[in-house]
Amino acid sequence: MQYYNISISVGITKSENFTDVQNEIALLSKALGHPARIAILEYLNGVDNCICGDIVNEIPLAQPTVSQHLKELKNANLIKGTIEGNSICYCINGNSIEKLIFYFSKLASKSKNSTCC
Amino acid sequence: MQYYNISISVGITKSENFTDVQNEIALLSKALGHPARIAILEYLNGVDNCICGDIVNEIPLAQPTVSQHLKELKNANLIKGTIEGNSICYCINGNSIEKLIFYFSKLASKSKNSTCC
DNA sequence: TTATAATATTGCAATATTACAATAATGTTT
């Protein structure tokens, strides 16, 4: 008797089964799915003109953790930013946020009238 | 020599460090952070009047997996639903979606003018 | 050049998420 242990993709999100739009909205949402990253966006929004050097001091987490969250926000295209001297200059990418707003508006449009549940 | 291995919260999101609003938006976003759950919402939105019995057949994942995703959407208050006979009747909770739209609109408002990054 | 300051990366432990087979629970048919 011989056993073939076939287990290919347990634990991985099956992105290939879904549309590009579904995957994109999910990725953006996922990046927003942590309070620290929401807090970072709130701070960036509160600071005018992108003069933002000390995000680390504003977020109640250790510096490497904040750095990691910033990286994820940038990967998801939710913030733009560059290093300027020995500090960073990040700001919100309004386009991505608006993409979400536009998508969710469509999603909520029909569901307003639903009274059965 | 004696070692005290103190490691309390490694791996857990530190929700207590953030505001209620930040946590709520993050939880909603997190629930939206998977293409299958986006697909479920799209399907629910496409079907009028909540006559939705066969979500499982519409999502390209195994039935237990779909059931799990539905549970998460319900936990996050993104869908409402009840069992009706031997089928389910789910529909989108427009209030939660609108909560996100409202929040993101505020977040994107200031960032439109940012030109430094 | 040698600090100093700010951010990034690495490595690791702990927890969370994803997916599904097997099974349970529950209502509907026959």
Added chain:
DNA sequence: AAACATTATTGTAATATTGCAATATTATAA
């Protein structure tokens, strides 16, 4: 009642996420 249909739960394996200490990188200041 027995078979069927539909959804939920349990258990488990694999991967992902979270958080931080230690360290690296890079630019500025002394």
